[in-house]
Amino acid sequence: MLQEILIAGFGGQGVLSTGQLLAYAGMIENKQVAWIPSYGPEMRGGTANCGVTISDEPISSPLVTEPTTLIVMNRPSLDKFEKAVVPGGYILINSSLVDQKVKRDDVQVMEIPANQIAEELGNTKVANNVILGALIELTGIVSIESVVESLKKVLPPRRHNMIPVNQQALEKGAQLAREMKK
Amino acid sequence: MLQEILIAGFGGQGVLSTGQLLAYAGMIENKQVAWIPSYGPEMRGGTANCGVTISDEPISSPLVTEPTTLIVMNRPSLDKFEKAVVPGGYILINSSLVDQKVKRDDVQVMEIPANQIAEELGNTKVANNVILGALIELTGIVSIESVVESLKKVLPPRRHNMIPVNQQALEKGAQLAREMKK
Amino acid sequence: MATVSFREERCKGCELCITVCPEKIIVLADHFNAMGFHPATVVEMDKCKGCAMCARMCPDVVIEVVKEEKQA
Amino acid sequence: MATVSFREERCKGCELCITVCPEKIIVLADHFNAMGFHPATVVEMDKCKGCAMCARMCPDVVIEVVKEEKQA
Amino acid sequence: MSKVLMKGNEAIGEGAIRAGCRHFFGYPITPQSELPHYLAKRMPEVGGVFLQAESETSSINMVYGAAGAGFRVMTSSSSPGLSLMQEGISYLVGAELPCVIVNVMRGGPGLGNIAPAQSDYFQAVKGGGHGDYKLIVLAPASVQEIIDLMQVAFDLGDKYRTPVMLVGDGILGQMMEPVELADEVTVPEIAAKPWAAGGLQGREKPNIINSLYIVPEDCEELNKKLFAKYDVIAAEETRWEEYRLDDAEIVLTGFGTAARIAKSVVDKARAEGIKAGLIRPITLWPFPSEVYARAAEHAQKFLCIEMSMGQMLEDVRLAVNGKKPVHFYGRSGGMVPLAKDVLAEVKKIMAGGAE
Amino acid sequence: MSKVLMKGNEAIGEGAIRAGCRHFFGYPITPQSELPHYLAKRMPEVGGVFLQAESETSSINMVYGAAGAGFRVMTSSSSPGLSLMQEGISYLVGAELPCVIVNVMRGGPGLGNIAPAQSDYFQAVKGGGHGDYKLIVLAPASVQEIIDLMQVAFDLGDKYRTPVMLVGDGILGQMMEPVELADEVTVPEIAAKPWAAGGLQGREKPNIINSLYIVPEDCEELNKKLFAKYDVIAAEETRWEEYRLDDAEIVLTGFGTAARIAKSVVDKARAEGIKAGLIRPITLWPFPSEVYARAAEHAQKFLCIEMSMGQMLEDVRLAVNGKKPVHFYGRSGGMVPLAKDVLAEVKKIMAGGAE
Amino acid sequence: MAKVIFKRPEALTDKQFHYCPGCTHGIIHRLVAEVIDEMGIRDNTVGVCPVGCSVFAYDYFNVDMFQAAHGRAPAVATGIKRTLPDRMVFTYQGDGDLASIGTAEIVHAAARGEKITTIFVNNAVYGMTGGQMAPTTLPGQKTTTTPKGREKDAAGLPVKVSEMLSTLDGAAYIARVSVHDPKHILQAKKAIRKAFEVQQAGLGFALVEVLSTCPTNWGLSPKEALKWLAENMIPYYPLGVYKEPAEVK
Amino acid sequence: MAKVIFKRPEALTDKQFHYCPGCTHGIIHRLVAEVIDEMGIRDNTVGVCPVGCSVFAYDYFNVDMFQAAHGRAPAVATGIKRTLPDRMVFTYQGDGDLASIGTAEIVHAAARGEKITTIFVNNAVYGMTGGQMAPTTLPGQKTTTTPKGREKDAAGLPVKVSEMLSTLDGAAYIARVSVHDPKHILQAKKAIRKAFEVQQAGLGFALVEVLSTCPTNWGLSPKEALKWLAENMIPYYPLGVYKEPAEVK
Ligand SMILES: Cc1ncc(C[n+]2csc(CCOP(=O)(O)OP(=O)(O)O)c2C)c(N)n1
Numbered sequence A, B: 001m002l003q004e005i006l007i008a009g010f011g012g013q014g015v016l017s018t019g020q021l022l023a024y025a026g027m028i029e030n031k032q033v034a035w036i037p038s039y040g041p042e043m044r045g046g047t048a049n050c051g052v053t054i055s056d057e058p059i060s061s062p063l064v065t066e067p068t069t070l071i072v073m074n075r076p077s078l079d080k081f082e083k084a085v086v087p088g089g090y091i092l093i094n095s096s097l098v099d100q101k102v103k104r105d106d107v108q109v110m111e112i113p114a115n116q117i118a119e120e121l122g123n124t125k126v127a128n129n130v131i132l133g134a135l136i137e138l139t140g141i142v143s144i145e146s147v148v149e150s151l152k153k154v155l156p157p158r159r160h161n162m163i164p165v166n167q168q169a170l171e172k173g174a175q176l177a178r179e180m181k182k
Numbered sequence C, D: 001m002a003t004v005s006f007r008e009e010r011c012k013g014c015e016l017c018i019t020v021c022p023e024k025i026i027v028l029a030d031h032f033n034a035m036g037f038h039p040a041t042v043v044e045m046d047k048c049k050g051c052a053m054c055a056r057m058c059p060d061v062v063i064e065v066v067k068e069e070k071q072a
Numbered sequence E, F: 001m002s003k004v005l006m007k008g009n010e011a012i013g014e015g016a017i018r019a020g021c022r023h024f025f026g027y028p029i030t031p032q033s034e035l036p037h038y039l040a041k042r043m044p045e046v047g048g049v050f051l052q053a054e055s056e057t058s059s060i061n062m063v064y065g066a067a068g069a070g071f072r073v074m075t076s077s078s079s080p081g082l083s084l085m086q087e088g089i090s091y092l093v094g095a096e097l098p099c100v101i102v103n104v105m106r107g108g109p110g111l112g113n114i115a116p117a118q119s120d121y122f123q124a125v126k127g128g129g130h131g132d133y134k135l136i137v138l139a140p141a142s143v144q145e146i147i148d149l150m151q152v153a154f155d156l157g158d159k160y161r162t163p164v165m166l167v168g169d170g171i172l173g174q175m176m177e178p179v180e181l182a183d184e185v186t187v188p189e190i191a192a193k194p195w196a197a198g199g200l201q202g203r204e205k206p207n208i209i210n211s212l213y214i215v216p217e218d219c220e221e222l223n224k225k226l227f228a229k230y231d232v233i234a235a236e237e238t239r240w241e242e243y244r245l246d247d248a249e250i251v252l253t254g255f256g257t258a259a260r261i262a263k264s265v266v267d268k269a270r271a272e273g274i275k276a277g278l279i280r281p282i283t284l285w286p287f288p289s290e291v292y293a294r295a296a297e298h299a300q301k302f303l304c305i306e307m308s309m310g311q312m313l314e315d316v317r318l319a320v321n322g323k324k325p326v327h328f329y330g331r332s333g334g335m336v337p338l339a340k341d342v343l344a345e346v347k348k349i350m351a352g353g354a355e
Numbered sequence G, H: 001m002a003k004v005i006f007k008r009p010e011a012l013t014d015k016q017f018h019y020c021p022g023c024t025h026g027i028i029h030r031l032v033a034e035v036i037d038e039m040g041i042r043d044n045t046v047g048v049c050p051v052g053c054s055v056f057a058y059d060y061f062n063v064d065m066f067q068a069a070h071g072r073a074p075a076v077a078t079g080i081k082r083t084l085p086d087r088m089v090f091t092y093q094g095d096g097d098l099a100s101i102g103t104a105e106i107v108h109a110a111a112r113g114e115k116i117t118t119i120f121v122n123n124a125v126y127g128m129t130g131g132q133m134a135p136t137t138l139p140g141q142k143t144t145t146t147p148k149g150r151e152k153d154a155a156g157l158p159v160k161v162s163e164m165l166s167t168l169d170g171a172a173y174i175a176r177v178s179v180h181d182p183k184h185i186l187q188a189k190k191a192i193r194k195a196f197e198v199q200q201a202g203l204g205f206a207l208v209e210v211l212s213t214c215p216t217n218w219g220l221s222p223k224e225a226l227k228w229l230a231e232n233m234i235p236y237y238p239l240g241v242y243k244e245p246a247e248v249k
């Protein structure tokens, strides 16, 4: 198993930390994991993206040039990375923020109104985890439990009260994906 | 023919320029020549020396490590370089300034009271050329004419009036050497 | 009468023009430009004095100011 | 009564001590030291006040000054 | 022991702290700035010193001071910054001072860019500074290996009184990977340094930290002493990884990130029936020449993979010494080789295509 | 034409002036200071600029400015100073600016001493700065050759838009030898530099002098462009001297002063019945590898002679490529090989003694 | 009749700045360009940009440009000016570039009385590399390398560049200005113009220190950043003309 | 009873100085050594010598010593002081070393308030390398790189180091002294002592600029050199205390 996930959006959208959370969960499951950010001198507030590789085998390069899954958090990122996804791969779009459609037809696309769902859960900050839940459901890359476990490690203790709502977001995302898959 | 001359004394005694004059004369005679100073960070007013190589063949290294002739202008230089002279080589000592004796007996020593002679010629500054004259006489390395010719090139025009006394010094030195050889 | 024009696609929505406009007639638009910013725009152009404060303050040289001068 | 002593072998004959001695009792000797300098020396030691001007001025720490103090 | 996810740049810092380093002098530069950021926070926590110098030139000379005073000390930069340290590095060598110097390499020459590269190999390994010298150069290929090699770096530095360089590329600095870390930070035992010039403190004879040898004979002696030391280091401290090398017909080689890619290509090639193997130098100097010489007995071809125009290539060629052809595949200026392209190169070579 | 006796350091200055260089930026250091002294007097005489910079780092960046403005410009230093120029040199390469950089090498590492040495070979030839690059490196062996090669240096720099380095050792800088000089100083014709950024002056599009290539693809393009240029230079500009090489059984090799010594040993060896010959690289980069490869067909042994611990040796080994044994004789730290010692080494090698 | 009151100066190319929203680097660029236009020297000017956020300035100024190594712009400018004494040469440098790694270069360009103009953008931080402490970072100011605020014992006190360079006889014109509001922007422009005029008149080295914002690394909105500048930087770095040759007063 | 009025300080080894006859480097060495003796800190002091004529100072001071790269002594001293904060650390630097290539290092050691003491020997020339112009070379002064005398347009104007560093808040004590006669030598010693005391009290950076002679490269006899110093250098470089913390006044 080798999955290469590219998460892309504006800086400040939690793109980098979402990737880290995923990598952490992979680590907890004793998989090989690597995370790498783009670190170009883009204008701040500009685009940011990171690659997460999760694999059973040692990882050669952590750079994700041909993602098996692309998570899109803003429009420029879709323009930029749509082409890179491997045929048969997934593109997950936060449709609350991106109104554009995917042009390719050899990939599996899922539009998730993540901000909207997060708002329903009472915290827009968990939007990323809605998408992450969907990703997990679709790819089986890690378990939701591992992500929740990771949250305990990644969040500072004073913010552990946020774990339940994050867990809800993950589950909601997974549920949505289950439904949409049908 | 390969002659390697080491001229050593205090800084300011004209050691370097005497060497240059000799090299220049060699050049005028279409010989291969090289001149090199010692350039250590010795205390100023301390010792200075230079090596002159004159040869029919291209010169490999201009460093004079085993001089065929050593010219000694002060006592420390005799201590330092006496050992280096090739067996059968010459050591010319300005006995006006150096009272010490050469210890080796496998070299040809000539003590020349150069300052005294120069004074007699009316200019202590030509002492070096007295020794140079002796050297020329002993080794035939260049002709006195070439040295005189070189003086014209080396001295700035305003000091060309010094050429006759320098020539006298050279000749006097040569004469002395001739006499001492006997 | 003065007209200020904004090169909307270049506006980064920093609001500095808004801060300095003495007439308080500049606002950020609701829509995004291609860079993803809400661009600045003038709401009541007729109130503009053509003082060019906004243009002088804009770090991205987004604004041009033209003044209609009375015919002599 | 004071005594100044010179580490003659270290003197570079710079004459700075001579310049500052208020009693003008320091001169350069006629002979050379091993480095080839005429070393400084005091000619009339009994005139020395032990002011140590010479020692303070000497760049090569050649000079030591000892003063005979009156027994209390 | 805990397993944590850590960024390469931070691992350099944490590894240094665990190796007993309590002094860091550095100047910001991408793609290594997370290291100073990390240490600016972390050093005070362990009672250490973090100081932002006015330049890389100053950093390396602060390192000279701290190392000469007898302390484990580190600096870090990226390519242009390393160029500014070359005089200082030569001085550290001349004065035989241990320290650790990190280069998280980026694209060049000139200002170039901040993307990952390996094109400072020559500078690190041949000596970018003046004079005859070598540095021990360590090239980790994973974040875990960074932690491990930081300890090695400080230990070797002290053992041989020599500066040690750790090189990685931007990827290695920026990526996060799991690492195993002891839960407690313990300060390792560090042998006394009787040569250090940290004040007499009762000692009779002053210690002097110096690289001036005004008499050429003395300077030649120093050079001989250094090179005798280098011989011992070469004999005892050479490190490398071999992978599926025994029956390899084509030997891939590279260091750091390039080696990770090469390793994956070895597997891919084997899957396609090509007997490929890997030599990954872990010490770039001393270079594991003998491993290549041995491999050259049975392997048919060599392929050196670098994120440069071909630098380690020369050492591979010297090691193979004309016995077998050595091919090269490189990307430069911040570009990273793709496994599929390297695999294609391997196939081409085995088909006799590439020259 | 007149024949005059000239010091190597002064010949560098006079050679530069005759090659049309009117701008010198430098910082004092032994054993090259006679060069700035000479130019401080001479430049104003020919309407040129002599400027003492605040450091070598500044010198090389002043050179960057003057070269980018389109002028023939030079700087000069000795070993430690060159280390301080490494970042600037890498920038000059990245911006493709022609200039001449002189290194009158001294003993190292560190402060070392001011005696003659050749131990900055790697720095000059492999690239002491960061990134992938080469410099054209010229190594004269006599004062006359200094004059001649200064012209070559400026011409090649302009022709290929590349920095050119001229290296010598302290002996070459300090010695006087006869040189032939045209009586008149004429300014050679220098081709226009339409890329220079000396103000628009009516041009429409601004020129930019830059080495930042933020997009890795662009930076890789630059690297490829540079290396394509290097291929042309290697094919067309490689220079060397051969001496009694045709039937040589042992090939001595070295550059600069070491080569002069080697040459005299060739004659001495021949006189004793040993068929010796010499290869003297005049361009250290591009290195005349093919000459060695050719010689390796008939010669039995090679002996590389350097005033270092063995640096050019690696290029000789790469060129000979394992075909014949390559021996080494070196003195370092400011020591100079003696002809008699080299001869003894030759005899030992020919007797099969040295390994 | 329509009269253009304000438009993009010709000495700027049409390329969009890459600066963060609200970063006052853009204002300073524009002022320099306006001065070049107004003095009519575009054809005759050469600019040198630094390493720092303004590294791409070569794409923005519509004149011949150099990109210089970090801190070395004054040396590069010297190389240009000494070969082409009749050109107007300016450097544009940040505080990390000029006041840290480039200290020797700026001090000596000033001491030499190098006839160049330096625009010194003091934003109290390293913008480009992620908000590290600059020599000009205020006491107590938090940066990525002073996470608890700049503290005297560990990290020293700020370098006041204008004050320091004013001690050099070779420095002809030194002024500190700010761009946090339109009034100060006008003053800043005047100072920049004077700094170019001093060069034109061959009077020596001229430098304008411009207090500037870095909203991104200060962690403030552009508006807040202007306020922070006015309230914190100006008291520490007093505005004014520090040195002026009699000839241009 | 015989009382030793003056003898070689213990903080000097017995090694003979290599300096030229009459070079005042020797006097300055002795003063530093006397202060170390008098303060009783020999056991606790670390010195850093530069590249310059005083490069061999490590052989002369009877304390632990470092030889630093040209201009970098303040950085080296920083490395020492930051690892061993309770040691007394001093640098001894020439004007080429400190005021030219080492400008950034000294400015930033001062700005950081680095608790070190710098003895800055200003002899208006590069002694070691053969008499080239230093940043402190006087206008009109002939050197090997200003053969017709230092000329403003070509070579700029001198850097006044004490004045410049006094603008830095981190600099605690700055004084300029001279050693051209016994009276000034005494004053110089007092200043050096204060500079060590400032360090001991942890008050920040301390520097004493000492005007010194270079008879060799000035082409004067030692005596004439002292006179030249008094008549030419002192008017240009006024003696005095430029900065002093209240605590030690
Ligand atoms: C030799 C070298 N060291 C470090 C860097 C990394 N670097 C790039 S920009 C910069 C600092 C920029 O700060 P400043 O000059 O204040 O400009 P700003 O971005 O704030 O405008 C640094 C340290 C570099 N490129 N080169």
Ligand SMILES: Cc1ncc(C[n+]2csc(CCOP(=O)(O)OP(=O)(O)O)c2C)c(N)n1
Binding pocket: F027, F028, F029, F030, F056, F080, F081, F084, H051, H052, H053, H054, H070, H093, H094, H095, H096, H097, H098, H121, H123, H125, H126, H127, H128, H129, H134
């Ligand atoms: C990097 C470097 N550049 C240049 C030199 C050569 N150098 C040695 S000493 C010196 C100048 C010394 O002058 P100063 O600091 O004034 O000391 P002084 O000899 O006058 O006491 C120079 C340029 C060097 N050793 N290293």
Ligand code: SF4
Binding pocket: C002, C004, C020, C021, C022, C023, C024, C025, C026, C042, C047, C048, C049, C050, C051, C052, C053, C054, C055, C065
């Ligand atoms: S020109 Fe003046 S009034 Fe008009 S919008 Fe701009 S700031 Fe407001």
Ligand code: SF4
Binding pocket: C006, C010, C011, C012, C013, C014, C015, C016, C017, C018, C039, C040, C057, C058, C059, C060, C061, C062, C063, G022
């Ligand atoms: S100041 Fe300029 S960039 Fe900022 S909001 Fe106004 S128009 Fe847009």
Ligand code: SF4
Binding pocket: D002, D004, D020, D021, D022, D023, D024, D025, D026, D042, D047, D048, D049, D050, D051, D052, D053, D054, D055, D065
């Ligand atoms: S102690 Fe005073 S009086 Fe005696 S010799 Fe010295 S200077 Fe003269």
Ligand code: SF4
Binding pocket: D006, D010, D011, D012, D013, D014, D015, D016, D017, D018, D039, D040, D057, D058, D059, D060, D061, D062, D063, H022
């Ligand atoms: S001052 Fe010292 S060195 Fe000079 S002459 Fe007097 S004793 Fe000798």
Ligand code: SF4
Binding pocket: A044, G018, G019, G020, G022, G023, G024, G025, G053, G123, G127, G128, G213, G214, G215, G216, G217
């Ligand atoms: S990081 Fe700061 S200085 Fe740089 S562009 Fe952004 S706001 Fe401006």
Ligand code: SF4
Binding pocket: B044, H018, H019, H020, H022, H023, H024, H025, H053, H123, H127, H128, H213, H214, H215, H216, H217
């Ligand atoms: S050269 Fe000058 S500074 Fe150096 S020792 Fe001689 S007199 Fe003193």
Ligand SMILES: [Mg+2]
Binding pocket: G094, G095, G096, G121, G122, G123, G124, G125, G126, G127, G134
């Ligand atoms: Mg800044």
Ligand SMILES: [Mg+2]
Binding pocket: H094, H095, H096, H121, H122, H123, H124, H125, H126, H127, H134
């Ligand atoms: Mg000096």
